Amino acid sequence: MQKLTPLAALFAGSMLAPAALAQAELVQALGNGGAIDVSLDGSVVVIGTNTWTESGGFVPVAGTNGLVAIDAAGVRLAGQVVDGLAFNNAGYWDGATWTALGSVSGNCDANKSSAYDISADGGTVVGLAWDGCTARAFYWTQPSGLVALTGAGSGSYRANCVDFFGSTVGGWDRINGSSNQPAVWTDLSMPPTIVGADGEVRAISADGTVFAGQESFQAAIMRIGQPAEYIPTPAGVAAGSSILYDCDAAGQVFVGQGGGAGPFAAPAAIYYRADVGSIALADLAEGLGATLPVGATMSVASAVSADGLTVVGGLQTFAPFPSDAFILRLPDAFLLRDTADISLSLGGTQNLDVLAGPDKAGDLYYVLGSASGSAPGVVVDGINIPLNLDSYFLFTLNNANTLIANSFGFLDATGKASASITLPAGSDASLAGLSVDHAYAVIDSTLFGVSAASNTQSLNLIP
The missing domain is CATH 2.120.10.30 (TolB, C-terminal domain)
Structure with missing residues (x-):
């Protein structure tokens, strides 16, 4: 059984739920x-x-x-x-x-x-x-x-x-x-x-x-x-x-x-x-x-x-x-990207804007991923996170701020943060054609429970 980090324990009681608003x-x-x-x-x-x-x-x-x-x-x-x-x-x-x-x-x-x-x-x-x-x-x-x-x-x-x-x-x-x-x-x-x-x-x-x-x-x-x-x-x-x-x-x-x-x-x-x-x-x-x-x-x-x-x-x-x-x-919280694709041969970066709104200022955010789609998603504390539970979801959950830079942290005074995914040139060519989705959960910094979830953004890996 995979060991959960203390932060990942927040999601341990999650269950499958009806589809959320994964997009506007x-x-x-x-x-x-x-x-x-x-x-x-x-x-x-x-x-x-x-x-x-x-x-x-x-x-x-x-x-x-x-x-x-x-x-x-x-x-x-x-x-x-x-x-x-x-x-x-x-x-x-x-x-x-x-x-x-x-x-x-x-x-x-x-x-x-x-x-x-x-x-x-x-x-x-x-x-x-x-x-x-x-x-x-x-x-x-x-x-x-x-x-x-x-x-x-x-x-x-x-x-x-x-x-x-x-x-x-x-x-x-x-x-x-x-x-x-x-x-x-x-x-x-x-x-x-x-x-x-x-x-x-x-x-x-x-x-x-x-x-x-x-x-x-x-x-x-x-x-x-x-x-x-x-x-x-x-x-x-x-x-x-x-x-x-x-x-x-x-x-x-x-x-x-x-x-x-x-x-x-x-x-x-x-x-x-x-x-x-x-x-x-x-x-x-x-x-x-x-x-x-x-x-x-x-x-x-x-x-x-x-x-x-x-x-x-x-x-x-x-x-x-x-x-x-x-x-x-519109979704409860916004996630915007600057590009949809990263070339495995050339490398590149997808920048993600985490925009949760002024009412979430000072709260925690956690960018997660899934390689198997957004529906039905996972519900935590009554909030549907539009990412399906799979091995990539668990990897991003248990490895904050690694593959996804700044995937976890505090929102600023306007409810904003930035995250990014960078792949080096010459990455594994066998991954070509893979598409993964990312979204984030907002975690109330006082109650330490999930209070909102964003739309998804896809990342396509191309040759």
């Missing part, structure tokens, strides 16, 4: 334009005037001419409705009927109000309501009805987003006729705090402390009393205006759009997390094993689920309008 998965929902929002768990998606689930497909929501947001449970919605006098109103859908939310005072042409978001608890709708033809940010609850927020000056202002329980609202304020300024209402009875310049707030973390949007025409993360953190344009994305449209509950994962300068240029969906950096979402998806439809580009990432693992947005085949929705499912 992309679902394309045909027609009805791009996806707009997603429920807390990523299961219900808003597309046009429909909700969509993977099992049930499109379900039309009657009585609306456009949906904008969905609550955490995937039941209550915010959107646009027409009232009995043919005025356009912000609307609240309780799962069965619409409520037209009205205006501050009167209407501007045929418009009374527009909805922009609904709180995750489903109790608060925010948006823009007309006071004559002056735009006012508003919030609405069933007890209060529509209430105009207070502006910072005499200009127009709008609410774009609201936190989990409806206590903090983000948007923009033109103050005294200036350009849009990123604005946050932390006290709904008071004027907003301006958190930047020339931009807007489009998303708020669940606790109401992290704000995502745009400052000076660049995607930015904002906090009260701190300078904006600008998100650089990802490699391969054309220079141009960029914006963040959403963030996860923790305020660590951000999605949006960049590039696309000019009327027929194709913009790109972008993704940011501290350990990953700024990256085109298509590059991340393909790097994690997802397959994009031929000829389609991921043009905008509109929303992300609370856990940061489901991103939705628009695919387009002809600029500038998304024609289909995408739903991208």
